[in-house]
Amino acid sequence: MAKLDLFKFVPFRLNRLGAEVSAALSNEYRARYGLDIPEWRVIATLGFRDEACSAQYIAQCTRTHKSTISRAVTALLERALIARVENADDRREFRLALTAAGHALYEELIPCLLRREQEILGCLTPQERKEFARLLGKLEDNLDLVRAPRPMSEVEVY
Amino acid sequence: MAKLDLFKFVPFRLNRLGAEVSAALSNEYRARYGLDIPEWRVIATLGFRDEACSAQYIAQCTRTHKSTISRAVTALLERALIARVENADDRREFRLALTAAGHALYEELIPCLLRREQEILGCLTPQERKEFARLLGKLEDNLDLVRAPRPMSEVEVY
DNA sequence: GCGAGATAGTCTCACTTGCAACTATCTAAG
DNA sequence: CTTAGATAGTTGCAAGTGAGACTATCTCGC
DSSP states (O other), rough: OOOOOOOOOOHHHHHHHHHHHHHHHHHHHHHOOOOOOOEEEEHHHHHSSSOBOOHHHHHHHTTOOHHHHHHHHHHHHHHSEEEEEEETTTTEEEEEEHHHHHHHHHHHHHHHHHHHHHGGGGGOOOHHHHHHHHHHHHHHHHTTTOOOOHHHHHHTTO | OOOGGGGGGHHHHHHHHHHHHHHHHHHHHHHOOOOOOOHHHHHHHHHHHOOOOOOHHHHEEEEOOOOHHHHHHHHHHHHEEEEEEETTOOOOOOEEEEEEEHHHHHHHHHHHHHHHHHHTTTTOOOHHHHHHHHHHHHHHHTTOOOOOOOHHHHHHHH
């Protein structure tokens, strides 16, 4: 007579918590700037890194399907929040970067998102947060999830 | 010059980890039994609880939209994994319960899912797992996520 | 008992997303 | 140089999902 209490089942809890937290956060940038999650991921990746990067790189980093990234990129190009230039070395790919407007949006959004993160983590002591982050890291490693952002030169060696 | 490293941003990490873990698990019951996530949630809820419950109750417990649960229920009824009876007290709702076949499936699936959970958590020491579960609980509380399964009588008092 | 508002469940619609096919381009082997 | 296979990015298509309308039923106040 095996039983499984969904409320004690970590995969279910992680899925639910992840979805809930994501929804809470995405309200922030959807309401303010009309960005959806994939669009935000593109902005976040380009904003964090200084060099321009390819759509493929963003897809790998954020573990988002390339077609989803492609659509997000198209939308952001139309809004002139990012720009792209052909890569002379490899004409299949484009180098993407934030425009001035995109950068301004990024700078404006970041503090607000970090604040929301702190609200969510607010129920944990500083020590607990550190521990939680550490345990998340172990789980990510275990799932082979970690795809650290690296200079494009390294990534291209894939 | 605020910056945000997606890889250190807990909401992103939670979302990604939750999706990844869920995908790993759902492969298990999709491949073996052709169940999708909402269908599994219905089975899991009915299997864990002994009394029959309403679709609404399952939706609230699992935090899944009622239309999604409705579709899952329809599919499971067609496959005769669950059965429903009209509730004489309230003819708007139906009481749902596993059939013998549904129960057999549940009993077969549970150990397998618990094993997968242990694989995922395998990188943590027993103490770390306990701590992780505790911290998850605090975060859930903070997001007002906890909807503990209760006897129907209590739930109906909503 | 009657009407207003709440609730259970179903259904349609619009939207999102993953998949896979496709084009263009690159790389490597011969 | 040529050709086969890999890769970047786009697009059409199908499946899944949430929002909200809708029907039937219940509840509460009068």
